[in-house]
Amino acid sequence: MSCETYLKGDSPIRRIDPRCRVVAALGFTLLVAIASSFAVLGAALLLAALISLAADLPPAPTIRRLVSLNLFMLLLFLLLPLSSPGEVLFKLGPLAWSSEGVRIAAVITLKANTIVLTYTALLSTIDPIRLGQALHRLKLPEKLVHLLLFTIRYIDVVHHEYDRLVQAMRIRCFRPRLNLHTLRTYGYLFGMLLVNSFDRSDRVVAAMKCRGFRGRFYTLSEFSAGGREAAFAVVAIFALFILGWIEWA
């Protein structure tokens, strides 16, 4: 599963209580999302890079993630200046690129890189199950947490089911083409997948009831917050305050 790419490794950041990391990541990215000055956004990106280094992320997948993000950003640099009014920077036939558009694209690029780096460093390094439990402790609605936990557990089962159905199609020489037969077959495939998943969810609920389930989850693991979390919280609040002060004061 791709969500396990960032789980290996050990570093001070990874040992911080997941609840703390979720709240810090949320606060920081919110500020980044509404800030607009280059000074703040540059500082935030620097901070995100420092956090990533401290989190000891595996370099190759992290770089791949950033490259695919920035390829998309390249598209913004190409297209946004065309549609934003302002001083013309560059002209090619009837097309005119404005400096204002380039500025907007740069702001978005800075924000996107900062947010992706922060979430990778602080959240992708949490085991998804722990993340679900942490969100539960943070009073996220129980239904959403259950949805997350069951998705983690059953995404693989649904994928296997999908593979089996596709195999059954290929074994009878199905090749996708641009015709009604292909569309109908894919319709059946996804319909079947839905029906199978729905049936399975019925059986899973039945199995849970058999073991005394009454709509409430109890968890084995406990969370603990101590000195490390306090230190992290102080640093996070201080950083947020400084960034907010530069932006708005």
Next chain:
Amino acid sequence: MGLNEKLLRLSDLEFCYTPGIFVLKGLNLELASGERVGMVGPNGSGKTTLLHLVVGLLKPGAGEIEAFGKPRRSEGDFWEVRARMGLLFQDAEDQLFSPTVVEDVAFGPLNLGKAPSEAMRIASEKLAEVGLPGFEDRITYRLSSGEKRLVSLASVLAMEPDVLLLDEPTSGLDEEAVERVKNILNKLPHAIIAVSHDREFLKQVTDRWLKLERGSLNSVDLN
């Protein structure tokens, strides 16, 4: 609980999925403590349906279910029944929904109000009992089918039930895994109702045999 106390009594049970087409009709069954019943029957004869009726996952159209000396009708009645009758599902994939093995085995005890440390202890104990010591932190979906079946069994045993209801406990398992399941079951003191197409297995694990046919149960000799 005295020996020979009736754990379960089904009288004149009736059930249909489609109105007018009876899956079960006039079905009677009694189970005493320590008794081991094997059940055979063609595909679609209603064996799984019967087990699901016993634990209240389905509601009978007519007839009465009496478990542990009390008639059982409402969802609340059946919650108590499920705590004392462990149902092992046909497909372990349905039963194991927690990400890790220990969480799955401890799920039942936690629901029954045990403290996490106590639930953890029970889980480790039951895993050892089914021959999977040290499997606590394994990821459930990465287990082999044999291991999944054994973890499901451990998760049922963790409820510390009086009765085990086993729905095709050996289907899809290789000989070695079947042998393991057999050995584990034969060491357990529980009363058992086992549904299976594997007659050899039933002969070795149970001692009274019934055939489900045309909606009701009849004695049958597997020898």
